[in-house]
Amino acid sequence: MITTILTTIAIVGGMAGFLALLLVVAEMFFANYGEVIIDINGKRKLKVKGGSSLLSTLNENKIYLASACGGRGSCGFCKCKVRSGGGPLLPTEKPFLSPDEIKDNVRLSCQVKVKEDIAIIIPEEIFNVRQFAGVVSKIEDHTYDIKELTIQLTQPTEINFKAGQYVQLQSPRYGKIKQKVSRAYSISSSPDHTDYIQLIIRRVPDGICTTWVHDFLKEGDEVSFTGPFGDFFIQDTRADMLFVAGGSGKAPIKAMLEYLDARNSTRRMGYFFGARSRKDLYLDDLFATWEKSMRNFAYYPVLSQPTEQCEWDGRCGYVMPYFDEFIQDVNNTEAYLCGSPGMIAAVVKYLVSKGIPKEKIYFDSFA
Amino acid sequence: MEINAFIIFIASIFTSNILLTNFLGMCSFLSVSKEVESSVGLGLAVVFVMTLTTALNYVVYHMVLVPLNIVYLQYIIFIIVIAAFVQLTEMMLERFSPVLYYSLGIFLPLITVNCAILGVSLFMIIRNYSFLQSIAFGAGGGLGWLLAILALAGIRQKVRYKFVPKGLQGAGLSMIITGIMAMAFIGFSGIVVIQ
Numbered sequence: 375m376i377t378t379i380l381t382t383i384a385i386v387g388g389m390a391g392f393l394a395l396l397l398v399v400a401e402m403f404f405a406n407y408g409e410v411i412i413d414i415n416g417k418r419k420l421k422v423k424g425g426s427s428l429l430s431t432l433n434e435n436k437i438y439l440a441s442a443c444g445g446r447g448s449c450g451f452c453k454c455k456v457r458s459g460g461g462p463l464l465p466t467e468k469p470f471l472s473p474d475e476i477k478d479n480v481r482l483s484c485q486v487k488v489k490e491d492i493a494i495i496i497p498e499e500i501f502n503v504r505q506f507a508g509v510v511s512k513i514e515d516h517t518y519d520i521k522e523l524t525i526q527l528t529q530p531t532e533i534n535f536k537a538g539q540y541v542q543l544q545s546p547r548y549g550k551i552k553q554k555v556s557r558a559y560s561i562s563s564s565p566d567h568t569d570y571i572q573l574i575i576r577r578v579p580d581g582i583c584t585t586w587v588h589d590f591l592k593e594g595d596e597v598s599f600t601g602p603f604g605d606f607f608i609q610d611t612r613a614d615m616l617f618v619a620g621g622s623g624k625a626p627i628k629a630m631l632e633y634l635d636a637r638n639s640t641r642r643m644g645y646f647f648g649a650r651s652r653k654d655l656y657l658d659d660l661f662a663t664w665e666k667s668m669r670n671f672a673y674y675p676v677l678s679q680p681t682e683q684c685e686w687d688g689r690c691g692y693v694m695p696y697f698d699e700f701i702q703d704v705n706n707t708e709a710y711l712c713g714s715p716g717m718i719a720a721v722v723k724y725l726v727s728k729g730i731p732k733e734k735i736y737f738d739s740f741a
Numbered sequence: 742m743e744i745n746a747f748i749i750f751i752a753s754i755f756t757s758n759i760l761l762t763n764f765l766g767m768c769s770f771l772s773v774s775k776e777v778e779s780s781v782g783l784g785l786a787v788v789f790v791m792t793l794t795t796a797l798n799y800v801v802y803h804m805v806l807v808p809l810n811i812v813y814l815q816y817i818i819f820i821i822v823i824a825a826f827v828q829l830t831e832m833m834l835e836r837f838s839p840v841l842y843y844s845l846g847i848f849l850p851l852i853t854v855n856c857a858i859l860g861v862s863l864f865m866i867i868r869n870y871s872f873l874q875s876i877a878f879g880a881g882g883g884l885g886w887l888l889a890i891l892a893l894a895g896i897r898q899k900v901r902y903k904f905v906p907k908g909l910q911g912a913g914l915s916m917i918i919t920g921i922m923a924m925a926f927i928g929f930s931g932i933v934v935i936q
């Protein structure tokens with residue numbers, strides 16, 4: 375009985391082992407494509423070992439294309455343009471690509487194998503995504519639950535991003551929290567300052583990262599983050615700009631306005647800041663100076679629950695009814711929203727009903 | 742069993758089609774039958790793999806499993822042999838014949854675990870086929886599978902332009918079509934008997 379079991383195991387194991395060995399040897403001989411060169415955007419050349427997928431090869435070289443499925447060809451996020459090399463379009467990619475993309479040589483990088491020299495085009499932004507280390511040089515209290523951090527970069531010492539993008543801040547293990555987490559926060563400083571970034575962070579009850587920022591983080595502490603990410607940018611048009619953001623959603627708007635102010639923008643702009651009460655207002659002086667320096671910019675704070683009616687002679691209730699004060703021509707207005715998914719859905723619905731085209735509404739939604 | 746290998750070959754294409762009479766290999770059959778072009782690619786890959794793994798498994802069974810008296814291990818051994826063979830074929834194709842790789846090779850991973858392929862190897866043992874008969878059975882079984890997926894893909898391409906009730910779109914309608922095709926193939930039954 376025992377011998378039967380043992381011989382069975384030995385035979386199955388032996389055969390599987392033999393075949394596995396055969397495959398390993400075969401892989402060494404057949405799947406060895408030597409060194410190949412990946413040309414990225416015609417600017418950078420990577421010397422890599424051929425044989426694996428473009429996505430994983432790029433990842434190994436610290437260029438991170440988005441991918442949700444981990445390279446199985448089921449999410450369709452890892453698209454990039456392949457100018458030469460990479461073989462023909464595969465049936466496994468087709469369902470994820472539009473006719474225009476196919477014409478444009480867009481491929482799923484997880485399905486493209488690097489077997490020969492290959493030339494690809496990826497958005498410049500992805501190049502910039504990397505790990506940063508910095509020191510907290512300043513922590514400002516804006517309200518009872520909102521702080522603004524200034525992080526001076528130490529390694530590397532420069533960051534390039536677009537106003538409106540965000541970074542993922544990593545919180546370390548602290549107190550009873552045994553895990554490191556990373557959370558996304560919009561950069562609130564202008565991209566003109568490349569040696570530091572600012573983040574506006576609102577305390578989330580029981581939030582791991584925000585509790586760390588609010589209760590544990592001190593000036594002089596070292597922090598790390600990755601970024602920049604996101605596609606919430608200022609569109610380079612001449613349309614009127616309607617900004618809507620409350621709470622810490624003010625961060626990307628602040629970055630955008632600071633950037634526009636530095637360029638003496640004359641575009642018509644209106645920023646509707648929705649808050650509950652007076653104690654939730656912050657950075658009002660800064661926005662007031664921008665109202666003076668940019669003649670076409672107006673700041674509209676709106677309080678949904680004024681603490682005492684008499685104390686506030688400004689706008690009351692929800693922000694949406696006040697949009698009429700700003701909107702002149704719905705076909706020449708772009709909207710930039712930042713806030714919770716619920717707020718964004720409500721504002722988008724309202725703006726669309728007003729006649730603003732959906733494709734001109736840009737937003738950054740945080741849960 | 743003394744049946745002419747050629748009869749087995751013809752019979753396994755039509756009268757005892759592995760897919761339409763045994764309903765084996767359904768998952769890749771349903772998922773890759775949207776277009777005629779890719780279904781032919783997958784079908785040809787199945788023909789190739791089925792023919793060769795049947796031959797390979799015949800040799801393994803009669804040279805290894807029977808002498809060692811471990812025929813009860815046929816399932817696991819057959820699976821390992823098929824998987825290794827498919828992997829090796831894919832590697833070689835990719836290296837030496839890129840054209841063939843891009844038309845057939847990319848489907849190989851899909852059929853590593855195709856039950857029709859294992860099914861043919863197991864039937865060959867149950868039915869006591871000789872080596873020649875087994876090869877004919879493997880090749881015929883593959884061609885039968887190709888015929889079935891080609892027919893389904895052709896029909897699905899037509900259906901694409903027709904109204905299909907929401908609940909039946911995709912796999913639902915494909916199953917019904919397959920069922921009707923299987924019934925049509927019953928027309929061939931009884932002409933020859935191979936089992």
